[in-house]
Every structure is written in C-alpha cells, then in structure tokens.
Amino acid sequence: MAARYFNVPVVFAKKTQSVNLDGEMYTAEVESFTHKNKNQVIVSKKFLDENDKVLIIDDFLANGCALQGLISIINNANATVAGIGIAIEKGFQPGGQIIRNLGYKLESLAIVDGMDHVTGKIIFRD
Numbered sequence: 001m002a003a004r005y006f007n008v009p010v011v012f013a014k015k016t017q018s019v020n021l022d023g024e025m026y027t028a029e030v031e032s033f034t035h036k037n038k039n040q041v042i043v044s045k046k047f048l049d050e051n052d053k054v055l056i057i058d059d060f061l062a063n064g065c066a067l068q069g070l071i072s073i074i075n076n077a078n079a080t081v082a083g084i085g086i087a088i089e090k091g092f093q094p095g096g097q098i099i100r101n102l103g104y105k106l107e108s109l110a111i112v113d114g115m116d117h118v119t120g121k122i123i124f125r126d
C-alpha cells in the first residue's frame, strides 16, 4: 500500500533462502524476539544500490533488532534510509527509542504501552 501510494518499487527482505533469490545478496543476522531464534535477513544486491532512498515498512517493532538488520543492509548498499513506518510499536520495549536515538525518522500507526492479560485491556500511547 505504501509503495502504491508513493508510486515506487517494493523490495522484500526475506528470512529464508528461496527460488526467487539469486546472485549476490546483502545479509544481516537478526534475533527474533518472538521466536527466540536468529534469522539471516536477505536482500538481493540487484534490487538495492546507492541511488535508493528506502522507506522501511514492518508490522511490529519490539527490541529493534529487525530494523537494525534492515538498516545495516541499506547502509551496506550505500543507499539511504528515508524513514521507517511501523504498524504496531510495543512502547514497553526499547526498539522505538533505540532507533529514534540513532536519528531515524520513525512513525508508528499505534504505540502500545501496556497490556493486561487478565482483563485484555490494551493501553495505547496518546
């Protein structure tokens, strides 16, 4: 949707090797907060170069490891991080602050500051 809005191409970062990844690749090791494992995040070199200005889009932000991996891939390509868009940021984990402190423009559709597993109540940041 974001790419359609800006009328720009989409580049997917993949977590597993697949048939549509060939040639040289940028990789970054990313620790998954959810799965408690480490993944190689992979982007084909042919889709990223120094002329690209990249808007990173992800669904969740927790500790910021996924974003740091994606940022390192973009830096390795000598491309530019134009900004970062997140659907749900877990405000009770440090990722958002870490990434903002690094100077990146980061916007989240919603920031969740807390969840009560008994009542099911979700506390959103204003």
Ligand SMILES: O=P(O)(O)OC[C@H]1O[C@H](OP(=O)(O)OP(=O)(O)O)[C@H](O)[C@@H]1O
Pocket: 015, 031, 032, 033, 034, 035, 058, 059, 060, 061, 062, 063, 064, 065, 066, 067, 095
């Ligand atoms: O800020 P972080 O601590 O890195 O967490 C955010 C990452 O966690 C989720 O991926 P997950 O590892 O759960 O993999 P999946 O979405 O492919 O299941 C999500 O899609 C982000 O990429």
